[in-house]
Amino acid sequence: MPQALADLLTSTQWLGAIAAGLCYVGAVLGVFITFRVLSFPDLTIEGSFPLGAGVAAIFLINDWSQWLALPIAFALGGLAGAATAWLATRLKINGLLASIIVALGLYSINLRLLGLGTVDRAPTANLPIPISGAPSVERAVQPLFTGLKGVCLAEGSCINDAYINYSAQALIFLLFAIGLVAALYWFLNTELGLALRATGDNEQMVRAQGLSANTLKMIGLGISNGLIALSGALIVARFGYAEVNLGRGLIITGLAAVIIGEVVISPRTLRTALIGVLVGSLLYRMFITLALNNTRSIGLQETDLQLLTACIVVLALALPQLRRLVLPRRGV
Amino acid sequence: MIQLRGIHKFFHRGEGHEVHALRGIDLDIGTGEFVTVIGTNGAGKSTLLNTIAGVYAPEEGTIAIAGRDVTRQQEHQRAGLIGRVFQNPLDGTAGSLTIEQNMALALRRGQRRGFGWGVTRERRERFREVLQSLGLGLEDRLQAPVRLLSGGQRQALTLLMATLQRPQVLLLDEHTAALDPGAAAQVEHLTRQLIDENKLTALMVTHNMQQALSLGTRTLMLHGGQVILDLRSPQRDGLTVQDLIAHFARTRKEVLADDELMLT
Numbered sequence: 351m352p353q354a355l356a357d358l359l360t361s362t363q364w365l366g367a368i369a370a371g372l373c374y375v376g377a378v379l380g381v382f383i384t385f386r387v388l389s390f391p392d393l394t395i396e397g398s399f400p401l402g403a404g405v406a407a408i409f410l411i412n413d414w415s416q417w418l419a420l421p422i423a424f425a426l427g428g429l430a431g432a433a434t435a436w437l438a439t440r441l442k443i444n445g446l447l448a449s450i451i452v453a454l455g456l457y458s459i460n461l462r463l464l465g466l467g468t469v470d471r472a473p474t475a476n477l478p479i480p481i482s483g484a485p486s487v488e489r490a491v492q493p494l495f496t497g498l499k500g501v502c503l504a505e506g507s508c509i510n511d512a513y514i515n516y517s518a519q520a521l522i523f524l525l526f527a528i529g530l531v532a533a534l535y536w537f538l539n540t541e542l543g544l545a546l547r548a549t550g551d552n553e554q555m556v557r558a559q560g561l562s563a564n565t566l567k568m569i570g571l572g573i574s575n576g577l578i579a580l581s582g583a584l585i586v587a588r589f590g591y592a593e594v595n596l597g598r599g600l601i602i603t604g605l606a607a608v609i610i611g612e613v614v615i616s617p618r619t620l621r622t623a624l625i626g627v628l629v630g631s632l633l634y635r636m637f638i639t640l641a642l643n644n645t646r647s648i649g650l651q652e653t654d655l656q657l658l659t660a661c662i663v664v665l666a667l668a669l670p671q672l673r674r675l676v677l678p679r680r681g682v
Numbered sequence: 683m684i685q686l687r688g689i690h691k692f693f694h695r696g697e698g699h700e701v702h703a704l705r706g707i708d709l710d711i712g713t714g715e716f717v718t719v720i721g722t723n724g725a726g727k728s729t730l731l732n733t734i735a736g737v738y739a740p741e742e743g744t745i746a747i748a749g750r751d752v753t754r755q756q757e758h759q760r761a762g763l764i765g766r767v768f769q770n771p772l773d774g775t776a777g778s779l780t781i782e783q784n785m786a787l788a789l790r791r792g793q794r795r796g797f798g799w800g801v802t803r804e805r806r807e808r809f810r811e812v813l814q815s816l817g818l819g820l821e822d823r824l825q826a827p828v829r830l831l832s833g834g835q836r837q838a839l840t841l842l843m844a845t846l847q848r849p850q851v852l853l854l855d856e857h858t859a860a861l862d863p864g865a866a867a868q869v870e871h872l873t874r875q876l877i878d879e880n881k882l883t884a885l886m887v888t889h890n891m892q893q894a895l896s897l898g899t900r901t902l903m904l905h906g907g908q909v910i911l912d913l914r915s916p917q918r919d920g921l922t923v924q925d926l927i928a929h930f931a932r933t934r935k936e937v938l939a940d941d942e943l944m945l946t
């Protein structure tokens with residue numbers, strides 16, 4: 351690792367940031383689908399993300415198949431998104447409002463899943479920690495993919511147990527992220543996917559081509575929130591931790607990641623736009639990790655994360671504007 | 683091909699500002715007829731086309747296309763029968779998608795869309811060939827996003843998309859009105875070519891009376907939501923714009939200001 355990077359964070363910290371960034375790729379893809387593809391500002395994410403986390407937590411607590419948690423999280427998140435679309439298209443409730451309504455309703459459901467407290471992995475593996483307000487959660491949550499704990503990535507890199515676990519996990523998350531991006535690229539190029547992309551552009555045209563714009567929005571929001579919930583489930587795997595407020599402000603951070611990706615990549619095609627999502631998601635997490643680790647020295651603490659996020663988002667949102675001011679105008 | 687029986691269409695019904703946009707339209711359009719539709723602003727021309735297309739459901743009356751009663755079908759449900767081009771060149775295509783992606787969407791108009799790849803190599807070849815026959819130079823820009831095209835190119839593409847999968851009925855609503863004269867002439871030429879080649883049944887709204895007479899096989903004049911003139915061969919043959927105005931005046935027993943008809 352280059353010395354400059356190593357000076358900023360330890361390799362474990364870098365790896366942690368990357369792993370987290372990879373986990374969030376699903377959520378950022380979800381935001382990309384609603385905001386960029388469908389042009390439907392959707393705040394369901396505030397509820398669908400912790401929903402996915404709740405599903406994963408329940409599965410882990412009960413020792414049910416960890417892999418089964420993922421498709422179930424996706425399906426339930428998808429239902430939440432479809433519900434928002436249904437309210438917006440069939441009942442003609444304003445889309446933004448519809449998504450807030452669904453997110454609010456999900457809050458109760460998520461409380462049932464997660465309780466009021468924090469479902470946490472015990473600091474030491476076998477010690478269950480008491481969880482306030484969540485009587486059903488008695489056992490410690492083990493992180494997903496613990497079965498890989500013993501796996502060594504390379505000869506000699508098994509010394510640090512935490513590091514090994516991290517890198518194995520990061521690798522799995524990487525495969526996941528790439529898989530999701532590739533799957534979405536494929537889907538958005540199918541006949542159905544093209545119809546979905548057209549819906550964000552021109553509903554009139556979509557109907558004239560014999561497609562129901564309402565149904566397409568339902569599919570689009572469903573896939574978006576399915577990915578978001580999946581991402582929530584992966585976060586539980588990454589941090590071994592879940593709580594009902596995980597989704598708070600996530601729409602903003604997701605949007606920030608999308609914008610960072612756009613600023614860095616300047617995408618002209620779907621392919622580059624999706625790569626931008628991947629890059630943006632990673633960069634955003636690195637910014638956050640960097641900021642947290644280097645501001646502690648000047649008296650900031652982890653609870654200042656939201657303020658920090660808000661600042662980074664303002665910066666990200668202002669970047670296109672700043673870039674226009676700084677860089678000479680490019681030809682189209 | 684198209685049968686309208688006693689069509690009434692209201693807007694804001696029961697509210698203070700109720701508009702009775704179509705007042706009992708009875709119309710039979712035969713297979714292969716190319717009907718031009720004229721009339722003053724607010725006559726109900728767009729409403730007529732939109733009602734046929736299913737954008738609006740009529741309060742009274744029935745609509746049949748190709749022998750099928752479509753009165754209760756929604757717009758997207760009957761789109762398989764209908765190709766459309768709108769007045770606004772932006773309305774007919776998806777700007778962020780490429781030319782070939784837009785064409786792929788149009789190729790399956792009215793059919794189920796699945797998980798098959800949208801733009802296959804085979805389709806791309808076909809699109810290229812079709813575009814080549816138009817001579818618009820678009821065949822080399824298959825992968826350009828449609829938003830980069832000019833209004834005329836977009837309208838030509840929309841027209842092509844509307845006929846890519848042969849429609850039972852082609853509905854054109856002042857589709858050259860928003861274009862500059864050169865582009866308008868080109869799109870008009872393309873319209874004639876596509877309708878002739880595919881032997882389409884078409885309804886074309888125009889505010890250009892000269893165009894209404896020179897194109898097509900039949901001309902309808904709408905006024906106040908009613909068909910007040912229905913001209914076919916032989917009465918239509920050799921008719922001039924002046925004749926048309928005189929006809930109109932005689933029928934409605936009122937003289938229209940020339941500018942109201944927006945002569946061009």
Ligand SMILES: Nc1ncnc2c1ncn2[C@@H]1O[C@H](COP(=O)(O)OP(=O)(O)O)[C@@H](O)[C@H]1O
Binds near residue numbers: 728
């Ligand atoms: N969507 C609508 N809502 C309310 N009124 C409408 C609507 N569309 C058309 N109208 C009214 O119906 C009448 C016919 O309009 P239209 O069919 O657009 O006329 P044109 O012959 O100029 O195309 C007009 O009085 C118009 O104001």
Ligand SMILES: [Mg+2]
Binds near residue numbers: 727728729
């Ligand atoms: Mg009109």
